[in-house]
Amino acid sequence: MSAKFQSVRGMRDVLPDEVATWQHVEQVVRDVLSAYAYKEVRLPVVEVAELFTHAIGDATDVVSKEMYTFADRSGEQLSLRPEGTAGCVRAVIQNGLVHRGGPGHKLWYQGPMFRYEKPQRGRYRCFNQIGAEVYGFPGPGVDAELVCLCARIWRLLGLEGIRLEVNTLATRDTRDTYRAVLLDYFQANADQLDADSQVRLEKNVLRILDSKNPEMRDLIEQAPALIDYLDTESEQHFGQFCELLDTAGVAYTVNPRLVRGLDYYSRTVFEFITESLGAQGTICGGGRYDYLVEQQGGPPTPAVGFSMGLERIVELVSLKTPVSGVQPHVYVVARGEVAVSAAFGLCERLRDELPWLRIEQNAGGGSFKAQFKRADRSGASFAMVIGEGEVQQQLVSLKSLRTDDEQAQVAMDALSKELNTLRAQSRL
Numbered sequence: 001m002s003a004k005f006q007s008v009r010g011m012r013d014v015l016p017d018e019v020a021t022w023q024h025v026e027q028v029v030r031d032v033l034s035a036y037a038y039k040e041v042r043l044p045v046v047e048v049a050e051l052f053t054h055a056i057g058d059a060t061d062v063v064s065k066e067m068y069t070f071a072d073r074s075g076e077q078l079s080l081r082p083e084g085t086a087g088c089v090r091a092v093i094q095n096g097l098v099h100r101g102g103p104g105h106k107l108w109y110q111g112p113m114f115r116y117e118k119p120q121r122g123r124y125r126c127f128n129q130i131g132a133e134v135y136g137f138p139g140p141g142v143d144a145e146l147v148c149l150c151a152r153i154w155r156l157l158g159l160e161g162i163r164l165e166v167n168t169l170a171t172r173d174t175r176d177t178y179r180a181v182l183l184d185y186f187q188a189n190a191d192q193l194d195a196d197s198q199v200r201l202e203k204n205v206l207r208i209l210d211s212k213n214p215e216m217r218d219l220i221e222q223a224p225a226l227i228d229y230l231d232t233e234s235e236q237h238f239g240q241f242c243e244l245l246d247t248a249g250v251a252y253t254v255n256p257r258l259v260r261g262l263d264y265y266s267r268t269v270f271e272f273i274t275e276s277l278g279a280q281g282t283i284c285g286g287g288r289y290d291y292l293v294e295q296q297g298g299p300p301t302p303a304v305g306f307s308m309g310l311e312r313i314v315e316l317v318s319l320k321t322p323v324s325g326v327q328p329h330v331y332v333v334a335r336g337e338v339a340v341s342a343a344f345g346l347c348e349r350l351r352d353e354l355p356w357l358r359i360e361q362n363a364g365g366g367s368f369k370a371q372f373k374r375a376d377r378s379g380a381s382f383a384m385v386i387g388e389g390e391v392q393q394q395l396v397s398l399k400s401l402r403t404d405d406e407q408a409q410v411a412m413d414a415l416s417k418e419l420n421t422l423r424a425q426s427r428l
């Protein structure tokens with residue numbers, strides 16, 4: 001029977017069987033972020049639409065094709081956030097976290113992002129990112145720190161075969177010079193541009209390099225590369241960044257074609273890519289955006305960050321070592337009104353006395369046989385059996401569901417002690 005309502009196309013539910021892997025990934029990422037002294041910020045999912053247009057650039061796919069934008073009841077144009085950086089910049093300016101010459105900030109956030117893309121494996125219209133953003137440090141040290149932090153996360157998650165590509169997009173001035181060179185090149189080859197690229201030629205020629213159309217690949221491959229037009233300062237910054245990665249033993253390749261899909265980048269950019277997920281193999285991307293804070297009305301503040309796509313990382317982890325979910329220690333089987341009511345009170349008392357205990361009470365009645373089946377399926381180590389006879393004698397029967405050990409009878413008063421002992425013996 002199909003449900004009356006379906007989730008929105010490209011938006012998926014994460015069901016209990018998958019949640020254990022999600023929680024594991026999130027925990028590892030959070031632990032590493034706090035080990036590097038990053039602090040969490042929680043940001044709204046909705047921002048004024050113009051924030052994104054302004055920050056991300058109106059010639060990007062994200063802004064021109066993928067935003068969920070709507071008018072609220074007062075007629076204000078709002079968007080579901082397609083990414084976290086723009087909102088984070090808004091928040092640090094609005095809350096006075098960045099001020100001229102003030103201390104730097106290392107922040108991280110997590111949450112759903114929304115892009116109206118064509119759904120496919122690893123590409124959703126509602127997806128989750130964990131991102132980190134650092135404000136106030138111009139040197140390449142934080143760029144390298146962010147990359148090392150990510151590489152550490154992949155190691156701790158046991159992920160292998162993840163490639164790191166790096167590039168530099170230089171300073172604004174250098175990019176202006178390069179833009180002119182690129183404009184000449186694409187104008188000279190205008191007959192080979194697809195419709196999208198014709199528009200980009202007008203709006204922001206650099207975005208043509210980001211085209212995903214295979215028919216444009218050769219033309220893009222042969223285009224002049226920014227790396228050949230670098231100013232000394234950008235070259236040094238990038239050189240030091242690469243040296244720091246060498247020092248840390250993090251392998252990378254320089255990809256002069258790596259431009260990233262958002263307009264705010266300058267200097268360092270990087271992506272982590274896997275071949276194990278099909279076409280959507282980029283699990284994490286980021287870079288420097290030294291002009292964005294100022295462009296959004298804040299004081300000139302260098303900044304750098306990354307975001308990782310959790311759906312893709314969770315899929316990679318599941319392919320390798322799925323994480324099993326949390327199971328109850330004890331499943332309570334009770335039959336008859338008196339026993340069910342006594343079991344209810346007993347469970348609550350045990351939860352008071354043993355906060356570590358995971359105890360599931362049978363729901364929905366059923367014969368002893370049916371309840372034992374559920375107990376087995378629950379994954380619990382023990383069944384705690386309570387019938388009317390047990391209630392009269394104020395005891396319960398404890399039966400191991402995973403070993404052939406004899407069933408034991410335990411006085412209700414002595415249950416906490418007995419469960420503590422079983423735990424100490426690692427039998428629960």
Ligand code: HAM
Binds near residue numbers: 310
């Ligand atoms: P982004 O490259 O657009 O960068 O996205 C970062 C990551 O989010 C991607 O590498 C991918 O893993 C995941 N992702 C993106 N779109 C989808 C989708 N439709 N479905 C599933 N996963 C997706 C940013 O968002 C920048 N804000 C990163 C950044 C932070 N740069 C500086 N600071």
